[in-house]
Amino acid sequence: MCETCGCQGSISLAASSASPSETTSSTPSTPPPPPFVERWSDGLQDAIKVVIGSHRKPPRRFKSFLNGTWFGHPLHPVITDVPITAWLLTAVFDIIWLIAHTTWAAYGGFVAVIVGLLGALGAIATGLTDWSDTYGAERHVGFNHLLFNAGATMLYLISFILRLIAGPGDGIAAAILGFVGLVCVIYAGYLGGEMVFTKGTGVNHTAWEAAGEDYEAVLPAEGVEEHKLYRVTASGVPVIVLRQGQQFCAISASVPSCGRTIR
Ligand code: HEM
Numbered sequence: 001m002c003e004t005c006g007c008q009g010s011i012s013l014a015a016s017s018a019s020p021s022e023t024t025s026s027t028p029s030t031p032p033p034p035p036f037v038e039r040w041s042d043g044l045q046d047a048i049k050v051v052i053g054s055h056r057k058p059p060r061r062f063k064s065f066l067n068g069t070w071f072g073h074p075l076h077p078v079i080t081d082v083p084i085t086a087w088l089l090t091a092v093f094d095i096i097w098l099i100a101h102t103t104w105a106a107y108g109g110f111v112a113v114i115v116g117l118l119g120a121l122g123a124i125a126t127g128l129t130d131w132s133d134t135y136g137a138e139r140h141v142g143f144n145h146l147l148f149n150a151g152a153t154m155l156y157l158i159s160f161i162l163r164l165i166a167g168p169g170d171g172i173a174a175a176i177l178g179f180v181g182l183v184c185v186i187y188a189g190y191l192g193g194e195m196v197f198t199k200g201t202g203v204n205h206t207a208w209e210a211a212g213e214d215y216e217a218v219l220p221a222e223g224v225e226e227h228k229l230y231r232v233t234a235s236g237v238p239v240i241v242l243r244q245g246q247q248f249c250a251i252s253a254s255v256p257s258c259g260r261t262i263r
Contacts, residue, residue: 145188
């Protein structure tokens, strides 16, 4: 099962003919990122996978929770609205305070920074989880997205500390740090959109496939070898079948989270 988009299938096996298939990557070739970025990404992805339990046997409840499998939708894009909106409001309050020196604007900015930081915690946890399953060009864009979001979060954290020390409304430096943080988070949002809309990260590539409600016979069970991929068709939808012991697993032949097409 794909834990990013939740796509999965279950198929009864009986009569049909199919042969084991090869997997080939359909990701277009893009210039490789610098080796040190690759090394850091490898290390970070391994560490994330240990923390969220990717290497454990399913059900991986914590990972599925952070992916949003239970929600039927990636959780990350939902949570990211909180810091982006809160920090945008922070800038509005700060501009009002800088112009008019009104106390309510100072307190508004203070509260908005805190709400944004709390939302950023959730966005970072869910974002790292989704990113840990990426590779190639999307992983590289995701890494830059991570750097700008982490930078923005640090800037807002310092801005919050300054506001706390000096008291709300007594910190031009805190406001300026917030403006810089906002630029970072907006650019990071652009990179996030790049991942989703250009690279297809987290996109359900089976959204328009007509799935049948009933079980369908696709293969003679006794002829299916273990640990080999079989490409079959169920209700007109290409599906890959894999046997592990007495368990048969099936998934759409278009694997969105991995960006691979199985031919
Ligand atoms: C303050 C923190 C963050 C904010 C505000 C943020 C914002 C966004 C936005 C706006 C998108 C585009 C969503 C869409 O168009 O559907 C996105 C996507 C994405 N972000 Fe983040 N992000 C944050 C942290 C992170 C971190 C730390 C990572 C880890 C590398 C990350 C990984 C991703 C991934 C993999 C996607 C692709 C869509 C998905 O998997 O949900 N994000 N992010």
